[in-house]
Structures are given as C-alpha cells and as structure tokens.
Amino acid sequence: MPTKPDTESVAVLDADGGAGDGARQDVLMEVRDLQVHFGMRGGALARLTGRKKGAVKAVDGVDLTLRKGEVLGLVGESGSGKTTLGRTLLGLNRATGGSITYRGQDLAQLREGRLRPMRRMLQMVFQDPHASLNPAMTIRTAVGHPLRIHGLVKDDDEYDAKVTDALERVGLTPPERFLDKFPADLSGGQKQRAVLARAIIADPELLVADEPISMLDMSVRAKILQLMLDLKRDLDLTYVYVTHDLASAKFFCDTIAIMYLGRIVEIGPTDQVFSDPKHPYTKALLAAIPEPDPHRGVPRDLPRGEVPDAAQPPLGCSFHPRCPVALAGCGWEARDLRALLERRWLDLPPQEYAREKGLIGNLDVLSAPRLTTVALAPGKGHDSAELVEYLRQLREEASETEPREPFWRGVTTMREDGGQVVVEFAAPADPKLLPVVDSDVRVACHLYGESQA
Amino acid sequence: MATTTAAAEAADAAGGEREPVLSVRDLRVWYGTERGPVRAVDGVTFDVRPGETLGLVGESGCGKSTLGRGVLGLTPTGTALSGVVDFKGTNLVGLPPKRLQKLRGPDLGLIFQEPMTRLNPLMKISEHFEEALRTHERKLSKTAIRERALEALRGMGIPPSRYNSYPHEFSGGMRQRIMIALALVLRPAFVVADEPTTALDVLVEAQIIKILADLRKNFDTALVLITHNLGIVAEACDRVAVMYAGHIVEQGDAREVFANPQHPYTKELLRSTISLSTTGLHYIPGSPPDLGRPLEGCRFAARCPVAMRGCEEHEPPEVVLAGGVRSACWHQALEADPSLGEELGKDGREPLAVKEISVADEA
Ligand SMILES: Nc1ncnc2c1ncn2[C@@H]1O[C@H](COP(=O)(O)OP(=O)(O)OP(=O)(O)O)[C@@H](O)[C@H]1O
Ligand SMILES: Nc1ncnc2c1ncn2[C@@H]1O[C@H](COP(=O)(O)OP(=O)(O)O)[C@@H](O)[C@H]1O
Numbered sequence: 001m002p003t004k005p006d007t008e009s010v011a012v013l014d015a016d017g018g019a020g021d022g023a024r025q026d027v028l029m030e031v032r033d034l035q036v037h038f039g040m041r042g043g044a045l046a047r048l049t050g051r052k053k054g055a056v057k058a059v060d061g062v063d064l065t066l067r068k069g070e071v072l073g074l075v076g077e078s079g080s081g082k083t084t085l086g087r088t089l090l091g092l093n094r095a096t097g098g099s100i101t102y103r104g105q106d107l108a109q110l111r112e113g114r115l116r117p118m119r120r121m122l123q124m125v126f127q128d129p130h131a132s133l134n135p136a137m138t139i140r141t142a143v144g145h146p147l148r149i150h151g152l153v154k155d156d157d158e159y160d161a162k163v164t165d166a167l168e169r170v171g172l173t174p175p176e177r178f179l180d181k182f183p184a185d186l187s188g189g190q191k192q193r194a195v196l197a198r199a200i201i202a203d204p205e206l207l208v209a210d211e212p213i214s215m216l217d218m219s220v221r222a223k224i225l226q227l228m229l230d231l232k233r234d235l236d237l238t239y240v241y242v243t244h245d246l247a248s249a250k251f252f253c254d255t256i257a258i259m260y261l262g263r264i265v266e267i268g269p270t271d272q273v274f275s276d277p278k279h280p281y282t283k284a285l286l287a288a289i290p291e292p293d294p295h296r297g298v299p300r301d302l303p304r305g306e307v308p309d310a311a312q313p314p315l316g317c318s319f320h321p322r323c324p325v326a327l328a329g330c331g332w333e334a335r336d337l338r339a340l341l342e343r344r345w346l347d348l349p350p351q352e353y354a355r356e357k358g359l360i361g362n363l364d365v366l367s368a369p370r371l372t373t374v375a376l377a378p379g380k381g382h383d384s385a386e387l388v389e390y391l392r393q394l395r396e397e398a399s400e401t402e403p404r405e406p407f408w409r410g411v412t413t414m415r416e417d418g419g420q421v422v423v424e425f426a427a428p429a430d431p432k433l434l435p436v437v438d439s440d441v442r443v444a445c446h447l448y449g450e451s452q453a
Numbered sequence: 454m455a456t457t458t459a460a461a462e463a464a465d466a467a468g469g470e471r472e473p474v475l476s477v478r479d480l481r482v483w484y485g486t487e488r489g490p491v492r493a494v495d496g497v498t499f500d501v502r503p504g505e506t507l508g509l510v511g512e513s514g515c516g517k518s519t520l521g522r523g524v525l526g527l528t529p530t531g532t533a534l535s536g537v538v539d540f541k542g543t544n545l546v547g548l549p550p551k552r553l554q555k556l557r558g559p560d561l562g563l564i565f566q567e568p569m570t571r572l573n574p575l576m577k578i579s580e581h582f583e584e585a586l587r588t589h590e591r592k593l594s595k596t597a598i599r600e601r602a603l604e605a606l607r608g609m610g611i612p613p614s615r616y617n618s619y620p621h622e623f624s625g626g627m628r629q630r631i632m633i634a635l636a637l638v639l640r641p642a643f644v645v646a647d648e649p650t651t652a653l654d655v656l657v658e659a660q661i662i663k664i665l666a667d668l669r670k671n672f673d674t675a676l677v678l679i680t681h682n683l684g685i686v687a688e689a690c691d692r693v694a695v696m697y698a699g700h701i702v703e704q705g706d707a708r709e710v711f712a713n714p715q716h717p718y719t720k721e722l723l724r725s726t727i728s729l730s731t732t733g734l735h736y737i738p739g740s741p742p743d744l745g746r747p748l749e750g751c752r753f754a755a756r757c758p759v760a761m762r763g764c765e766e767h768e769p770p771e772v773v774l775a776g777g778v779r780s781a782c783w784h785q786a787l788e789a790d791p792s793l794g795e796e797l798g799k800d801g802r803e804p805l806a807v808k809e810i811s812v813a814d815e816a
C-alpha cells in the first residue's frame with residue numbers, strides 16, 4: 001500500500017505505456033479521455049435561432065490510472081472540475097464522452113440499473129458534513145442506510161452490529177451514546193465521522209472524498225485526516241481526495257493531479273510535483289500558499305486575474321491569460337487585449353485614463369471569446385492612425401519593461417484597415433498532457449518540448 | 454512597522470510607539486440565552502495602532518467573531534457588554550446606537566465573509582458606492598463619488614470599465630474585493646475583517662492578503678484580521694492575539710510569537726496546523742469548554758500537555774515576557790516571579806494527571 005505516511009514507496013505513474021519499475025500495482029480504475037459537459041439552457045430565442053449558448057466543459061478530456069491502495073489528489077481552484085470528475089468516477093454524474101473502466105466494465109456506459117450494485121463499492125464523502133446527513137434521521141438510520149439500499153443484512157441484529165462496528169471504527173465511541181442522536185446533536189467533526197462511517201459500512205473499495213476537511217475547524221482537520229488514514233489501512237481502501245488545500249494534499253496523497261478548467265495540467269508522484277513543479281500554474285499555486293514560517297517574507301509574485309468562466313474558456317492553453325511565461329502560440333485572442341488595456345488603466349491617473357480610453361470606440365468588440373482577428377474602431381474625434389499609433393506605443397513600452405509582458409508575443413499584426421485597426425493573433429495550439437523526460441510527471445504546457453503536438 | 458505617513462515617521466524618529474487608535478480594556482461580551490449567560494468574550498485587553506494589523510486566531514467558538522463585533526458595537530440584542538473600547542478618546546461601550554451608526558463607515562469598518570449576501574444583486578456596483586458615500590458624506594457630487602469609488606476599486610484591482618456592472622457579472626473573488634473596496638471607500642481608521650478569505654481559493658486569498666497589506670501601508674488603516682489560517686497571520690500581520698475560551702492567552706509580535714510560541718495553547722495550535730512542512734499529524738485532544746458554564750482556573754487545563762495540579766483551580770496571571778509578548782500561563786508566570794508559586798498550593802506544581810479524552814469529544 002503506497003500511502004505515504006505508512007511507507008516510503010510511492011505509486012509509480014504509468015506514463016503512457018512506460019511501465020514503472022518496481023512492483024506494479026493493480027489498476028483499480030482506468031479513465032480515458034473523460035468528458036463531462038453540461039449543456040447550458042439558452043433562452044427560447046436562442047433555441048429558435050438555433051444558436052446554442054454552448055456548454056460548460058466541466059471535465060474536458062481527462063486520462064487517469066487509479067491504482068489499488070493509492071491516494072490520488074485532485075487539486076485546483078474553484079470551478080476547475082474536481083468535484084465533477086470525482087462524482088463522475090462514481091457514476092453520480094453522467095460522462096458525455098470517454099470511458100471509466102472498473103472491474104472490466106465501462107461505468108461511463110452502464111445504465112442506472114447496472115450501476116447501482118457497483119455503487120456499494122464506490123462511496124463518496126462530501127465537503128459539508130451538515131448538509132450530508134438528513135436532519136430527521138438518527139445516526140443509526142443514517143449510517144446504516146447503505147446496508148438497507150444494497151440489501152446487505154438479514155435482520156435488525158446484524159444491522160445494529162454493523163452500525164455499531166462502523167461507529168467504533170470512526171471513533172464515535174461508545175456507539176450507544178451516538179446511535180439515537182440526530183445530526184444536530186453532533187459537532188462538525190463528529191458529523192464528518194458519521195459520514196465516514198456511512199461511507200465505509202458497505203465495505204467499499206474506493207472512496208471519493210470531496211474537501212472532507214475544508215469546512216471543519218483547523219483543530220479538527222488533522223483528526224479527520226488521521227481517521228481517514230486509519231480506515232484506509234484497516235479496510236484496504238483507495239482514495240480520491242478532492243481539495244484546493246495543497247498543504248493537506250502534500251501530506252495525504254501519493255499522486256497529485258493539478259486541474260485547471262476541466263483539464264489535468266500536471267500529474268505525478270506527490271514528492272516530485274511539490275519539489276519540482278513544472279507547469280506554470282502549479283508553480284503559481286505553490287507560491288501562493290501562506291506558510292506559518294516566520295522567516296518567509298511577504299512579497300510573492302502572484303499570477304494576475306482569476307479562473308476564467310468555464311462556459312467561455314480561453315483559446316489554446318486555458319492558463320495563458322494568467323501565465324507569466326506564455327509563448328506566441330499559447331492562445332492569445334481579443335479578450336486578452338481588453339484585459340491588457342484594463343490592467344494598464346488601473347494605474348493611470350483619471351485624466352490619462354479618460355484620454356486613452358477615448359482613443360478606442362467600443363471596447364465590447366474585444367469581449368467576444370476566441371477571436372484571433374479583431375477590428376477595433378477609434379473613439380469619437382480620433383482616427384485609426386492615432387489608435388494604431390497608441391497600440392504600437394504600448395508594445396514598444398512593453399518591450400523595454402521587465403518582466404516582459406507575454407501578450408505581445410501573440411500579436412502578429414496591427415494595421416489600419418478601412419478606418420479601423422485590425423489586430424491579428426498567432427494561431428493557437430492546445431497543449432497536450434505528455435510525459436516529461438527524466439521524471440514520472442506528465443504536464444500539459446508548450447514550454448516542455450516533448451509535449452508539443 | 455512600515456508606514457508612510459509623516460506622523461508615523463515622526464513617531465518612529467522619536468523612537469516612540471504611536472498612540473493606539475483603539476484601546477480595549479477588560480472587555481466582556483455575554484450573550485443572554487435560555488441556559489443563562491454565554492461568556493463569549495470574558496475580559497480581554499489589547500491595543501491596535503494606526504497602520505497595524507492584529508491577527509486574531511483560535512479554534513472555532515473561542516469568541517473571535519464576538520470580539521470583532523463587540524468592539525464595533527455590532528452584537529445582537531440581548532447581549533451584555535462591559536469594559537472599555539476607547540476609539541480616539543470615545544468609549545464605544547454604552548454609546549447610543551445612533552452615534553455608533555455615525556461612526557460606522559467613516560471611522561469603523563467591518564468586512565464579512567460571504568460577499569454575495571452583502572451586495573444587492575439588483576444594484577450596479579456604482580450604485581453601491583453612491584449609496585455608501587451618500588449616507589456619510591451627503592454633499593459629494595456624482596463625479597466626486599465616482600472618483601473616490603474608482604480609486605478604491607483600483608486599489609482592489611477592479612478595472613474602471615466594470616464600474617457599471619452588476620454583482621453577478623463578477624467572480625466570487627472579485628465580489629469579495631468589491632466588498633473590501635466598499636468598506637474602505639470611506640477610509641475608516643479601524644477595520645475588522647472576519648475570515649475574509651475563508652471561502653476563497655489560495656490564489657485569490659493571496660491576492661486579498663496582499664491588498665490588505667498594502668492598505669495599512671497606504672492609508673494607515675488599523676486592521677483586526679480574524680482567520681483560522683495561521684499562515685496568513687504569519688505573513689500579513691504585525692501582531693497576533695491567540696484566543697482561547699473567551700480570553701486572549703498570548704499576544705505579541707507575530708513573527709516572535711510564531712518563531713517562539715510561549716503559551717502551551719499557542720504551541721499546540723501551531724503544531725496541529727497542516728502546512729507544507731507537515732510530516733506527521735498532531736492534534737489537540739478534546740475541544741474548547743462550553744462558555745455557558747462557569748469556568749475556573751486555567752481554561753486550557755483539561756487539554757494542556759504541561760498542566761500542573763494548581764492550574765485547574767487558579768487562573769494564571771498574564772505576564773509580559775521578553776520582546777513584549779504577553780502570555781497567561783502559570784509556567785511563564787512562575788518563571789517571571791517564583792513567589793507566585795505559593796498561590797498554586799502545596800502540590801500545585803505537580804503534573805496534572807491527564808484525563809483520557811475520547812476522540813469523539815471534539816468540535
Ligand atoms: N450540474 C451542473 N450544471 C452546469 N454546470 C455545472 C454543473 N456542475 C458543475 N458545473 C460547472 O462545471 C465546472 C466545474 O465545477 P466543479 O464543481 O466540478 O468544480 P470544483 O473544481 O469542484 O470547484 P470547487 O472548488 O468550487 O468545489 C464549473 O464551471 C461549474 O459551474
Ligand atoms: N448570538 C449568539 N447567542 C448566543 N451565543 C452565541 C451567539 N453568537 C455566538 N455565541 C457563542 O459564543 C461563543 C463564541 O462564538 P464566536 O464569537 O462565534 O467564536 P469564533 O468566532 O471564535 O468561532 C460560542 O460559544 C458561540 O456558540
């Protein structure tokens with residue numbers, strides 16, 4: 001079993017066919033090109049005009065190999081698709097593409113009826129312990145629920161014995177004290193213990209734990225993590241641990257998958273990902289963690305901006321608008337020009353801001369997603385010559401400023417055309433998740449030559 | 454302390470400390486409940502100086518939010534307050550609600566946790582600022598309001614071109630930054646931020662913490678930052694106060710306290726925090742005591758790994774240690790003044806036999 005705190009051995013990641021040396025572990029679940037797209041309900045008008053409002057690509061082409069006894073961490077910011085991926089692994093969300101091979105069957109294709117017996121083996125622990133227990137059910141009823149749905153006990157005595165055993169395992173002792181309590185009588189940590197008891201009572205193989213400690217007080221977090229480690233050891237469990245807390249992931253996981261906007265951008269053994277992060281996003285995440293170490297200084301370079309809207313993801317590499325080292329082909333588009341201008345204007349005194357903004361007619365033409373060519377009209381009282389001059393001057397200034405603004409790498413031309421200024425961007429390329437030489441890590445970034453398509 | 458105002462420089466040059474903007478003395482905040490009073494804050498004393506950030510940490514239920522609201526007079530009805538909250542010479546405790554209301558905004562600010570519940574979804578961002586500024590500065594023209602608002606928003610990284618957008622057009626992180634801009638547009642001298650980043654991601658959280666750090670530099674704002682994230686305190690606070698069961702058990706320079714924690718509770722709290730350097734799990738058994746029951750002695754005694762017999766009955770006095778750190782624990786008190794030992798009684802210094810605490814008895 002590769003759980004870090006127990007042993008030194010680390011799950012060896014199988015980088016596309018390259019078998020890791022050492023004992024290969026049994027594969028529990030194999031995920032290939034998994035997609036979960038949520039349709040967005042456009043208005044009636046959108047349907048009439050046949051214009052689809054698009055889809056949220058919550059999970060967009062994920063490959064994973066989950067080994068028995070492994071703890072896999074899914075890490076990323078809000079909206080990166082961690083929860084959706086975790087739920088889909090258990091058949092709680094429908095995949096819209098790809099496969100999930102488990103015990104010789106493809107969970108992504110199974111009908112609900114065939115899926116139900118599988119669910120006994122695949123359990124989920126949710127973030128909010130208060131919301132995951134029915135307030136009207138006693139702990140006895142709630143914890144034993146899976147026994148009833150899967151018909152795993154013959155009589156009440158066996159039921160009670162199993163519930164008692166589960167409560168003991170999660171530290172809710174003596175069980176008699178808790179059996180007839182309601183969730184409202186329990187503290188947050190006790191509730192999460194009860195939720196864990198329910199998750200393990202049907203003797204599952206895989207537990208997907210979605211931020212199981214993030215709603216708990218800090219002093220309780222270590223206790224719940226310790227309990228999860230104990231359960232894993234005693235019951236031979238495999239975990240998928242969903243979190244945006246890198247510190248607990250580092251301690252708890254054998255393998256880390258860093259997600260950004262529905263994709264895995266970096267995956268590998270935890271120690272390698274933390275000691276030598278490859279993807280610029282991984283580096284940014286690690287740099288952002290505040291550490292209770294009094295010797296570490298305040299200044300940190302943070303990536304600008306925030307996670308983009310998943311319904312309208314950026315072109316090329318989704319991280320490019322925030323990436324400090326992006327290249328020409330990383331997906332630059334019209335929206336990035338708007339962001340660049342707005343960032344510049346933040347620092348200008350009001351008059352200068354008004355003057356510069358006045359040079360440009362309507363900024364909104366820059367808001368349409370995925371435009372690699374855009375025509376920008378000059379503002380009232382200005383002409384295209386002034387506007388193109390302004391943009392060229394910005395580029396000029398940027399070429400003399402460190403750190404170098406990567407945006408301009410992506411601009412191929414800026415020219416006047418029919419009273420407007422046409423800006424063209426380099427052709428975008430989608431980075432693929434590919435192995436990095438001399439490591440067990442795979443990364444999706446154009447900076448790593450091997451991963452260029 | 455990095456402050457940029459002339460006053461600060463003068464004070465620094467004179468080698469003296471600046472006058473506190475807020476002085477809290479023996480503050481008590483008791484909630485009236487059916488079971489009797491809940492002593493959520495039970496005799497707390499501290500100062501906050503201009504441009505200073507004080508981090509307030511402690512387990513859930515130790516009274517941090519109550520203290521934060523108490524100093525601003527924002528406690529629910531049926532709450533009893535006593536003690537002194539001296540804000541620039543005025544005692545806020547017992548001040549009529551009308552006068553407190555007047556101070557709120559231009560002098561006292563509060564930043565809450567959930568941004569969406571505080572912004573009106575039907576009002577543009579511009580309208581939020583107009584409302585906030587008009588309430589307190591009636592004569593401001595629309596242009597002046599716009600300028601003030603854009604300046605505050607700019608400080609939070611919200612572009613001027615988004616001034617007329619609605620709250621739902623922003624991400625959660627941006628909304629939280631807008632909330633902070635709204636609280637700060639009136640340039641309050643003193644702000645309480647209650648877990649302002651708990652619901653946010655690391656990157657957004659780091660951005661906000663950076664912004665708060667700039668703030669005290671640029672506007673000389675004094676800030677009380679309530680958080681469960683000790684990393685944030687270490688990075689963003691000048692001083693830290695550790696709360697346990699309604700008391701401040703240790704306070705002092707943040708770096709000093711983290712580098713060299715004195716009070717057993719501070720030590721345990723630091724040890725049980727999961728950080729990037731965590732290699733083994735540690736936790737404090739049990740949970741903080743019920744503040745609705747009368748408590749005697751040291752409130753941490755039942756969970757303290759170095760408790761002595763006398764600790765259970767005798768409340769430890771606060772002592773000032775090297776570097777100005779204050780701690781309320783018998784160990785430090787005895788070191789400072791061994792004669793205090795008599796108070797602990799005959800076997801008072803013998804180790805306290807630890808009662809087994811069930812893992813389930815927790816918060
Ligand atoms: N049922 C749904 N219908 C439409 N969109 C959805 C649905 N569930 C999730 N999404 C969208 O899919 C994307 C990924 O969401 P998901 O909840 O998986 O993210 P997450 O990484 O778990 O985020 P968090 O850290 O906030 O929990 C988001 O843009 C979200 O809005
Ligand atoms: N409105 C209230 N009425 C009664 N008790 C309260 C109220 N608000 C908080 N408390 C109690 O006061 C104590 C301190 O709570 P709080 O200030 O919220 O702590 P913290 O912010 O440190 O978690 C707790 O015991 C809590 O249950």
Ligand code: SF4
Nearest residue numbers: 317320323330445446
């Ligand atoms: S592919 Fe790599 S370099 Fe290009 S934007 Fe993405 S992370 Fe940055």
Ligand code: SF4
Nearest residue numbers: 751754757764782783
């Ligand atoms: S006074 Fe006694 S019980 Fe309290 S913290 Fe100090 S040693 Fe522990």
Ligand SMILES: [Mg+2]
Nearest residue numbers: 082083084210
């Ligand atoms: Mg989630």
Ligand SMILES: [Mg+2]
Nearest residue numbers: 514517518519
């Ligand atoms: Mg609180």
